[in-house]
Amino acid sequence: MKTLSRIYMVLVFALLYAPIIVLVLFSFNERGSLNQFTTFSFYWYAELFRDATALGALKNSLYLAISSSVLATVIGTLAAFGINNLRSRYIKTVIRSVTNIPMMNPDIVTGVSMMLLFVFASTMPFLPLKFGFVTMLIAHTTFNIPYVILSVLPRFAQMDKHLTEAALDLGCTPAGSFFRIELPYVLPGVVSGLMLGFTLSLDDFVISHFVSSPDFQTLPLYVYTQTAHKVKFSMYALCALMVFAILILLLLVNFAGSFNLGKSKVKRKPKTGVKENG
Numbered sequence: 001m002k003t004l005s006r007i008y009m010v011l012v013f014a015l016l017y018a019p020i021i022v023l024v025l026f027s028f029n030e031r032g033s034l035n036q037f038t039t040f041s042f043y044w045y046a047e048l049f050r051d052a053t054a055l056g057a058l059k060n061s062l063y064l065a066i067s068s069s070v071l072a073t074v075i076g077t078l079a080a081f082g083i084n085n086l087r088s089r090y091i092k093t094v095i096r097s098v099t100n101i102p103m104m105n106p107d108i109v110t111g112v113s114m115m116l117l118f119v120f121a122s123t124m125p126f127l128p129l130k131f132g133f134v135t136m137l138i139a140h141t142t143f144n145i146p147y148v149i150l151s152v153l154p155r156f157a158q159m160d161k162h163l164t165e166a167a168l169d170l171g172c173t174p175a176g177s178f179f180r181i182e183l184p185y186v187l188p189g190v191v192s193g194l195m196l197g198f199t200l201s202l203d204d205f206v207i208s209h210f211v212s213s214p215d216f217q218t219l220p221l222y223v224y225t226q227t228a229h230k231v232k233f234s235m236y237a238l239c240a241l242m243v244f245a246i247l248i249l250l251l252l253v254n255f256a257g258s259f260n261l262g263k264s265k266v267k268r269k270p271k272t273g274v275k276e277n278g
Contacts, residue, residue, distance in 0.1 A: 027044055027045070029044075030044075032044070044233045044237040045234075047234040048241075051232075051234055054234065056217075057218055060217060060218050060219070061202055061218040061220070064133070064218060065140075065199075068137055068141045068201045069197035069198040072147075072197045073197060075145055076144070076146075077148065077183075079099075079145065080153040080156055080186075081178070081182070084157060099146045102143055103146050107207055108206055110206075111210035111211065114139045114207065118131060118135045118211060130213070132213040136212055138211075139208070144197035144200060151193035151196060152186050152190055153189075155185065155188065155189035159186070163181050163185075164177050164181055167180065167181050195249070199246070202219075203220060205220040
């Protein structure tokens with residue numbers, strides 16, 4: 001059984017990471033072919049930085065991902081705080097189920113519904129809404145909020161309510177209690193929701209396709225337009241750089257979490273030793 005389980009794990013990891021390894025490997029192929037690897041070179045990386053359109057799409061994607069993930073994190077954290085403080089278990093269960101619906105919906109349903117909403121809103125004279133960055137920001141923030149709530153709400157549920165009550169009894173205001181007691185406790189969930197929202201926004205294509213405009217093109221949309229002709233090997237280099245950036249980010253977050261965990265264990269470690277009488 002151990003041998004079969006190891007073979008199964010190897011197959012799973014091979015299916016997950018083999019395409020990424022191939023992409024990164026051939027991004028260094030100077031010949032620009034997937035049939036034969038000739039010479040190791042950074043030629044396509046240099047070509048990437050000469051492609052102003054690709055760099056502009058990358059800039060738009062990063063700007064949109066950062067803006068939408070930050071907005072979704074703020075709204076989702078406050079929403080999780082409100083849901084956790086609901087007294088009625090029935091209402092709390094209903095709201096939690098409703099917040100899970102956007103995650104269950106197919107992306108194409110969300111994209112079409114957001115497009116119809118924006119088309120309807122654009123017909124109103126007092127709401128001059130045009131397709132572009134604003135519509136994409138609203139759409140990305142909307143589909144990121146449930147993931148933030150899913151990351152933050154369990155941290156609120158695990159928190160000891162007596163800490164908040166003690167802070168209020170000692171004269172702390174509700175807002176002060178939130179920022180001094182509750183927010184630091186749920187901060188790991190907040191960071192997880194922020195990273196998840198950033199990643200989802202960065203690689204989203206389906207929803208962005210329905211709410212975008214030619215004036216504001218993200219990287220997934222730009223890569224899609226390349227598939228109509230022949231994908232440039234500079235796109236392989238760009239994807240490889242994104243893989244490296246995400247890998248470094250994950251390593252930093254994991255090391256930071258391990259460091260904080262070790263630090264907290266040191267603080268909680270009881271002091272031992274025999275006191276000498278002077």
